[in-house]
Amino acid sequence: YYAKARDFSVNSGNDLDKFDQLIEEGGYTKRIATDITHETNVIAGLENPGQLINWVYKSEVEKYSVSEPFSEGNLFVIAIVT
Numbered sequence: 001y002y003a004k005a006r007d008f009s010v011n012s013g014n015d016l017d018k019f020d021q022l023i024e025e026g027g028y029t030k031r032i033a034t035d036i037t038h039e040t041n042v043i044a045g046l047e048n049p050g051q052l053i054n055w056v057y058k059s060e061v062e063k064y065s066v067s068e069p070f071s072e073g074n075l076f077v078i079a080i081v082t
Contacts, residue, residue, distance in 0.1 A: 005069035
């Protein structure tokens with residue numbers, strides 16, 4: 001499953017339209033979190049959002065950057081910055 005999640009991340013190519021297309025084709029669940037700050041403690045649907053929040057605020061992350069898969073319990077989370 002990790003390999004499939006990693007392929008999704010790579011194949012999205014930092015492109016929002018491609019990211020959304022891959023979600024639809026794969027039948028995945030899309031969730032939206034808005035107004036994430038360094039002080040954010042809760043993101044709906046995630047038990048431990050710290051790893052995702054830290055990734056969002058890395059210096060090299062720009063608009064439309066796509067994350068590597070994050071392990072979240074029995075799920076993998078892939079984020080895109082909009």
